[in-house]
Amino acid sequence: MQKRFRLVITGIAVVTALSACSSEESATNAEATSTTSTSSATAVDGSPVPTSAAADEVAETVEVKDMAFEPATVTIDAGEVVKWEFKDGGVPHAVQGLGDSGMELSSPILKSGSYSHGFATPGTYDYICPLHPEMRATVIVR
Numbered sequence: 001m002q003k004r005f006r007l008v009i010t011g012i013a014v015v016t017a018l019s020a021c022s023s024e025e026s027a028t029n030a031e032a033t034s035t036t037s038t039s040s041a042t043a044v045d046g047s048p049v050p051t052s053a054a055a056d057e058v059a060e061t062v063e064v065k066d067m068a069f070e071p072a073t074v075t076i077d078a079g080e081v082v083k084w085e086f087k088d089g090g091v092p093h094a095v096q097g098l099g100d101s102g103m104e105l106s107s108p109i110l111k112s113g114s115y116s117h118g119f120a121t122p123g124t125y126d127y128i129c130p131l132h133p134e135m136r137a138t139v140i141v142r
């Protein structure tokens with residue numbers, strides 16, 4: 001009887017430790033100032049990609065096709081979301097921001113589906129496709 005009681009106590013301690021861990025993680029996530037999401041089923045490398053949570057806040061949509069970002073420049077207000085739709089007939093592309101301010105802008109390599117990114121801070125964000133560096137475009141955040 002006593003031994004069984006001790007096992008129950010140990011079990012509670014483990015559960016408590018686990019939940020302490022996960023609440024720390026969500027606190028860290030909540031501090032992030034920008035949001036990034038992707039709605040395609042899988043990236044080219046086969047890794048799972050998180051589903052979009054901010055589709056209703058999309059202010060501008062950029063089409064990735066014919067080896068270009070279209071339109072090449074979009075302007076949004078701080079806090080709004082830009083969505084990239086990958087539709088270049090199976091040619092893989094990605095979105096990669098340039099410079100310090102662009103570090104947060106980084107999509108998986110995608111052949112289809114979309115990538116969305118929320119911009120919290122005003123500025124000019126130049127980006128390229130890392131597979132085709134001649135593909136250049138800009139997001140202006142007011």
Ligand SMILES: [Cu+2]
Binds near residue numbers: 093094129130131132
């Ligand atoms: Cu590309």
